[in-house]
Amino acid sequence: MGTTHTDLGIGRLAPGGRIPPHVRSFEQAIYLLAGEVAVQLEERAYLLRPGDFAFIPVGALRAFANRASEEARWLDVGSPVSLRLESGRRDTFFPTDAPDRTADASPPDLADPTLRLVGHYEGTDPDHLTKAVTSAARGRESAGMYAGLITYSGISVKMLVDQNRGAHLLTMFMVDYEVGGAAQNHEHPFEEGYFFLQGETDFELGGQIHHFRPGDTAWAGVGTTHACYNTEGGRVRWIETQAPVPPRQHSYRWPTDWERYEAEHCQGGDRHA
Structure with a gap:
């Protein structure tokens, strides 16, 4: 569409689907629209439901898993824009030694004053x-x-x-x-x-x-x-x-x-x- 700074799309993850731990060279924010998804942010994992949102800084370790029986769907925005294939470069990397903590995900404690990367608003x-x-x-x-x-x-x-x-x-x-x-x-x-x-x-x-x-x-x-x-x-x-x-x-x-x-x-x- 001609964007220079913005990637805006919809993420979908089928039941049983997962995206293993990875890092990206851009900022990312998501907002849950349907279903539920376990999201790992560095050392902690959260079970996000509709109305929950998360911010993922540049280089932060993240992983996604859908342990529910229905598809998870979220709004996804990133900046700067993803590198195009013709650039010959990558902006997403999957460290082989990164731990996957999505199995331990639990709903975020929204009253926790140290909770900075996750929130809820409907x-x-x-x-x-x-x-x-x-x-x-x-x-x-x-x-x-x-x-x-x-x-x-x-x-x-x-x-x-x-x-x-x-x-x-x-x-x-x-x-x-x-x-x-x-x-x-x-x-x-x-x-x-x-x-x-x-x-x-x-x-x-x-x-x-x-x-x-x-x-x-x-x-x-x-x-x-x-x-x-x-x-x-x-x-x-x-x-x-x-x-x-x-x-x-x-x-x-x-x-x-x-x-x-x-x-x-x-x-x-x-x-x-």
Whole structure:
């Protein structure tokens, strides 16, 4: 599709299937969509189920195994892009002496403060702001950097993988749109990928309007304008990825902010040529 920084795909592992321990020369993040899969991350192994996600740093030992009776399926994003066959090089290596710990996998303890590479998130409830203040003030679940939400214009964003988890080349997060939620037409100095999970919506991409449903994917390259105005079809949810990691400043550009200068250019004829 022309991506420079992003590999976005679906991983599938049949019952009894396994991928032995290996290392890769790029960052990887996964989000479980269906089934369950045992994932080894260095010396620990976790049994991941739908809604669980994991970040795998460059060079980290990883392995996968499906001990269940149904297929496991996950969203998979990597950056930089995998080396192509014509390069004559490899980016995935299988050490012969690496231990396989997937047989010892157990569900992650999400309350463990040392759990950094694995998490769980299924989406934001419509009334999440109300729920945030209706429970007892003392003893309420922490809303720290991993639990907090970014909310604006009828949209909520929950970061899953970012620099707080050690990612330096990519991010992955979940987006929920209420009916009437809107992100105005904008662009970025990085690539974005989208995988739609719930609801239907019109999505403007590069000046063209597309209608997306669950299971659809999209990609916006550097400088590709995009917008979403969720005016019908109910709540919408998708997973979004970015690569490279957005800069601290100037990660957005709204074309409408610069239209006045375009108008001056047109009024002045060739004086800017």
